[in-house]
Amino acid sequence: MKTQKLTLLFALVASFASAQDYAFKVLATKGANEVKSGTDWVPLKTGASLRANDELKISENAYVGLVHSKGTPLELKKAGNYPVKKLEDEIKPSTGxxxxxxxxxxxxxxxENKKDRLSATGAVDRGExxxxxxxxxxxxxxxxxxxxxxxxxxxxxxxxxxxxxxxxxxxxxxxxxxxxxxxxxxxxxxxxxxxxxxxxxxxxxxxxxxxxxxxxxxxxxxxxxxxxxxxxxxxxxxxxxxxxxxxxxxxxxxxxxxxxxxxxxxxxxxxxxxxxxxxxxxxxxxxxxxxxxxxx
Missing domain, CATH: 2.60.40.10 (Immunoglobulins)
Known part of the structure; x- marks a missing residue:
């Protein structure tokens, strides 16, 4: 039983560490931007987590808004390829x-929150x-x-x-x-x-x-x-x-x-x-x- 508890504890710790293991989060994106994790390029989506070994591809007339794991915001507007590790190395450290x-x-x-809001039935109609x-x-x-x-x-x-x-x-x-x-x-x-x-x-x-x-x-x-x-x-x-x-x-x-x-x-x-x-x-x-x- 003790071994099972320890195994569960290590699994939870590993899961938490994995969840925290990101370089940037994507807050905003416009255009046909992509990210490569491993060997495949996939469309970049708001809410995605980028890791140090990933690479971004910004299209022409596009925009990406990122926030580093340590709290530094970054806007990308120029078309081109951006290794995430290089972006990390260039940002200024944050104290906030x-x-x-x-x-x-x-x-x-x-x-999920949008779905919850749409399904809510408790809104008050004041008749205004x-x-x-x-x-x-x-x-x-x-x-x-x-x-x-x-x-x-x-x-x-x-x-x-x-x-x-x-x-x-x-x-x-x-x-x-x-x-x-x-x-x-x-x-x-x-x-x-x-x-x-x-x-x-x-x-x-x-x-x-x-x-x-x-x-x-x-x-x-x-x-x-x-x-x-x-x-x-x-x-x-x-x-x-x-x-x-x-x-x-x-x-x-x-x-x-x-x-x-x-x-x-x-x-x-x-x-x-x-x-x-x-x-x-x-x-x-x-x-x-x-x-x-x-x-x-």
């Missing part, structure tokens, strides 16, 4: 724990019937860490141009403006609301003010919360400070796992702006909106 968010993103967007759907979370997740946020909405049921209204908690109007777009960027340092701890956002159709959105709250984090998030951000994401689409995508994972959904939304939008032709980032945003009940 970015892999935690790599796994969170891959797990959140996995086929708004012509304009602001893509913002419910008020319990209205906290924001950054000073800027990209606010978007679904205007498919209401024609533009749109009127955006920002109010304080007493429902006093702070600023109002028109826009033909279905998004705008809010800067909390703006003199109109720089002193406000929370603001209310509402959008309606200029042609028909009855076509309106639900009012949503955006609230600054309390100083103690702000300090906690800042410390965690600096510790965990130190290798993702460069302004790249991949880093923004990883940052979205950090914000989502820390329940900062407005910040996560903005990070997704910035990733898409930096790499508009990489479907992984738009798909990631769509899944984020669905699993956080901001979109049906």
């Amino acid at each position: 724990v970015l892999n935690k968010y790599t796994d969170f993103i891959l797990s959140s967007n996995s086929a 019937n708004y012509a304009i759907k602001l893509l913002l979370p419910e008020n319990q997740y209205s906290g924001i860490f950054n000073n800027t946020a990209i606010i978007t909405w679904d205007g498919s049921k209401a024609s533009g141009p749109y009127v955006v209204t920002l109010k304080n908690m007493f429902d006093d109007e702070l600023v109002k403006f028109d826009t033909p777009e279905t998004s705008f960027k809010i800067d909390l340092n703006d003199p109109h609301y720089a002193k406000e701890n929370a603001i209310l956002v509402e959008v309606y159709s200029k042609a028909d003010p009855k076509q309106i959105s639900k009012q949503h709250l955006i609230k600054r984090l309390a100083p103690a919360e702000q300090a906690t998030v800042k410390k965690k951000l600096e510790a965990d994401m130190s290798s993702a400070t460069e302004q790249t689409a991949l880093n923004k995508y990883l940052m979205a994972g950090f914000y989502e796992e820390n329940k900062l959904l407005i910040d996560a939304l903005s990070a997704y939008k910035e990733a898409i702006q930096l790499a508009p032709d990489v479907p992984t980032y738009q798909d990631g945003l769509d899944e984020f909106l669905l699993r956080n009940n901001m979109k049906k």
Whole structure:
């Protein structure tokens, strides 16, 4: 019996070591990219683990986003062959724990999680019937860490141009403006609301003010919360400070796992702006909106 237990223990340890034995994980890919493990070339897929002896082949006008096992992100955009061991040798070491968010993103967007979400029957229908759907979370997740946020909405049921209204908690109007777009960027340092701890956002159709959105709250984090998030951000994401689409995508994972959904939304939008032709980032945003009940 003791021998059987030891055998099982060694098998579990070996299995764990094997699972950890990778050089990079693939977070994003666009184009006819391939990977060679052994003698065969196979299509490169998001979520794949690359080992030191593998080789990548990047096609023309393609893109690959990787994260090293020690937490360093890497974007590849130039066509050619890349031995994985050579890529490992060229990256800078990381001091953060970015892999935690790599796994969170891959797990959140996995086929299994998508299947679970589609089969879920416990969603709450509040009976709301708004012509304009602001893509913002419910008020319990209205906290924001950054000073800027990209606010978007679904205007498919209401024609533009749109009127955006920002109010304080007493429902006093702070600023109002028109826009033909279905998004705008809010800067909390703006003199109109720089002193406000929370603001209310509402959008309606200029042609028909009855076509309106639900009012949503955006609230600054309390100083103690702000300090906690800042410390965690600096510790965990130190290798993702460069302004790249991949880093923004990883940052979205950090914000989502820390329940900062407005910040996560903005990070997704910035990733898409930096790499508009990489479907992984738009798909990631769509899944984020669905699993956080901001979109049906």
